[in-house]
Amino acid sequence: GNSVTQMEGPVTLSEEAFLTINCTYTATGYPSLFWYVQYPGEGLQLLLKATKADDKGSNKGFEATYRKETTSFHLEKGSVQVSDSAVYFCALSGVASYDKVIFGPGTSLSVIP
């Protein structure tokens, strides 16, 4: 079945450091890929998405590229801020219209001043 694996956390970075959170997936067909973010005490918010191979999703300085050859969708940001402290979830959705989104285990990020 479909599944998502992402790097274990927690990750602690200094402000303005470069961020990479690795994500790989297993899926049949051509899933859509997502990064969701969960700030403390809140629900999940879509951060970015990509729906086909080689698409790059981007938002708020974060980027991720859909790599079908390596089945990866790594999240990157060039310079993190304290306000980026949150839990980041890589996720995928199958090709059927009602297909559920499957989430990875989440990576907790703490950015210190």
Place this chain on the structure above:
Amino acid sequence: EPEVTQTPSHQVTQMGQEVILRCVPISNHLYFYWYRQILGQKVEFLVSFYNNEISEKSEIFDDQFSVERPDGSNFTLKIRSTKLEDSAMYFCASKKGIDSPLHFGNGTRLTVT
């Protein structure tokens, strides 16, 4: 921007009691979901709902669980006889179409004592 709303934000109940968690999805969305997140753990799919019927459910969604869209705006999750292990954050989500991302509510924290 329209959003998914969930009530109550926190529900405390005794083991064996019935609870109903309520959600109002975004008005023009067609696909509805319930997820749960046990504290500090991954986001787990419970059920998807489309065209007034369940389209998929997980192993977690056993006979104690049911969903309903009673009036075209609300989307409810009922747990008939709660167990201690049902304690979790329950998230409602909705989406508009096939490639649309999920929009999540802020969740209901269910505590079973």
